[in-house]
Amino acid sequence: MKKWQAAGAALIGACIAGPAGASGDYGCTPGWTLELPGRSCSSTIVLSPGNDSRVNLLLLLRDRAGLDGAGPEGTEGEYPETHWYGGEGRNFFDWSTLVSAFYPDNGAAYVSRWDASRCQSMMPGNDAFAAALAASRLGASERELLGAARSRIHPLCERSDEAAPLWPGGIASPLGRDFLAYLAGASSFYAGDWPVARMQFARLLRSDDPWLRETSRYMAARIEINAAIDGAFDEWGYFAGPGRADQAAVQAAQRGLDDYLSAYPEGRYAASARGLKRRAWWLAGDVRALAAEYERLLASAAAGEWQAAALVDEVDNKLFFPTWSGQPVAGKIGGPLLLAALDLVRMRSAAYARDDRVTGSGLTRTELDAQAGEFAGHEDLFTFLQAVHALHVADSPREVLSLVPDDARRTSYTPLQFSRQMLRGMALARLGDRNEEGFWKELLGGARGLYQRPAAELGLALHYDRRGAIDAVFAANSPVRDATIREILLEQSAGQALLRRMVRDGVTAEERSLASYVLLYKELTRGRYADFLADLPNDPPPPEGFRYSPMGPGAVAAEYPCPALADTVKRLAANAADVKGMLCLGEYYRLNGFDWVYFKAPPEGTLGSHTRLFPGEMIPRSAFYDKVIADPRAARGDKAYALYRAVRCYEPTGASSCGGNAVPQSQRQAWFRRLKRDYADTNWARDLQYYW
């Protein structure tokens, strides 16, 4: 069954370099570098083209309020728990992690069973209705009957095929009938019967009851908004966009909302009505009106409250990246906050431009310079944007230095101030400037805001890595304290001498344990058997709670009998080609997941890619089998086992899971036949039914 199809004669141009199986960590893991010129899966605390656009806008918003996220009295502040997300450390985060870092107590929002639909008001509506009944001039019995009847409309939001509810008899007073009409209107509204809903609420516009008068005026507009989008959802529940919204209803909604807000500017539904006005502009595709309203809201937003993040989320979804419109917003929006956030997106590297189709084409320096007037009074922001363009687009780091003067001796930094200095540091690094190291050290002095210190430490650590001077990172008074930065350098860059020292002097138990693991793992897999035995601790710390534990007991044998690991390594230390030693080390690899290559080389230019002090390359398990198969002195049973394992390396898909260079299927077939022919009496030959 051929399920895939060749698209023409498409041939991938680039061959993939590197050994098979050495795929390393492919998850959405950030490259450990400061420069994020293109969209990536993680953001940093530095305003960057590669950040999530919401992160940039929120940082800009908080910058206006001078908020850096630092804790009280100069402490760094609390980082949220991110234990599910290995690899990001404190240099990288996604949007929701940043929101929980800045607004740890944001969970106070009312939780509705039916949010994101018109049903979201079903439950809060109960309380409002009860309060309105209590405040009305209704008699006690009607009040009770009507109050109990409100819950009869709940099932309309549970099931779409629910029949209309039956209303109580015995409501005789005109006011009581008005409230009954309200229930019938609400019921029709939740059931999506717009004509009836319109009619019921229209008759309440002149009710004697003030709550009914105000509510029906608001509902008249809310019905139209919902009617406008009703036909825009398809059978998959997909909202096909304003193009499928009923534009006549959108206009009716606009009129209704204006009507309500002019009658009740401070009314009980005023905030909701203003939100619905934004929705109506969005449905009408009126980008300019929407952008103007967002700039106004951003200017008055309380940046220290979590609602600021919700507003940023809305701006991003509805203004910058509405998935269906296909119309660029560039040129239609103004105001320094929105413009700066959009400019950053438009400075992403070209490789990502295709995903940014709605934000407009790449930003040219001429276009940016022409925005000077928009940034009057915000010159630091404007020159920062010019410097971002200089570094990421024009590749002229020298210009960054003139646009952003050295200001690295502050005691604290707002988000923009910090971003400016980080950009300057990146330019110094690109230029190989002799003051780079000193600059990072100075900047660290005032980097107190959340995520700021790890960012500056990464700048310094990259500097040492590029110079081959990582010992400085692990010196006694090193300013590089971030656990993840140190971990990466121990895993990737450290040689035996530094690792041995950190086994002793590591700053935490976990760091000492990691250093021991890396040292032993690399000695074992790179054939340094005598070193391994010398460095093997007599009493390894317990593995509990550590990501890596020094070679503990581990599984040593399943089908093929093997002694303790240390005894196997002793044989290999005496003779690296010892057959039993190689087969048993192969078993240790196989049973303890060593076929999986730990510490795969990081991408070029990222932390740990420059300095590589540990000698040698990993010996893959397949190499042991190759040697045993070729060894004329190998015992019959050992040779049969090597053939058996060599074939099973390709189970079940034909790709090698034993590392090394894969051999063609004809070779696997030859191994299989040799095992069956020459070693037919062994268990291994009897056990193996296939080759792959």
Added chain:
Amino acid sequence: MALGACGERAAERVDPAAHDTFFLWAGVPPPDYLREARRVYLLAGEIRAADPLRYVRLRAIPQGAPAEIWLTVRVERIDWDDAAYEAILGDLERWQAADNRLGGLQVDFDARTRGLGNYAQFLAGLRQRLPHRYGLSITGLMDWSAGGDPQALAMLAGTVDEMVVQTYQGRETIPGYEAWLASLGRLGIPYRIAIVEGGEWRAPAGLESDPGFQGYAVFLLPPRRNVP
């Protein structure tokens, strides 16, 4: 042979029209050929790291969808509040009632290999809450089979009905996927291979005849529109 053979063979590109099982993410317009599909995983909502109380819906209730559909939730954490369980399990009933053939619930959570044990426990608890008539599917990462704790994997195998293994990141297939898939058979979980629309794909030899292999699912992408 994953890489040594580079240059010998043309790489294939995934043509969604040649498949019958799909992922439809929020914000991705459903293409016409989806009406011919056998099964569609519809991203319905998500639980974000910042707010475990809240299930955020990303799609209206489908009405009379012409294929078997699965309600997919993308979650950034698994310590759900009761309100989140109530919302998701309630939505299953609402979807089922809206004239749909609902296959079950799918959880999309990128558990790191080190966290698989906790994830397996969470899924066992979810299974208990899930009415029997619904299936439980999870998305999975290629490295689980190679680096995951065998006990956690055994627990997963006893809990979920299938795992859909992602072979892509963003718009591209992950290089070296053939080597990763080599160890999938060890999982003991029926699996589908999720491939990305337009991404590179060449079925590793033996994959399609592996007894655990249930077929492909194509992750559909939003169309690219070039801005003038």
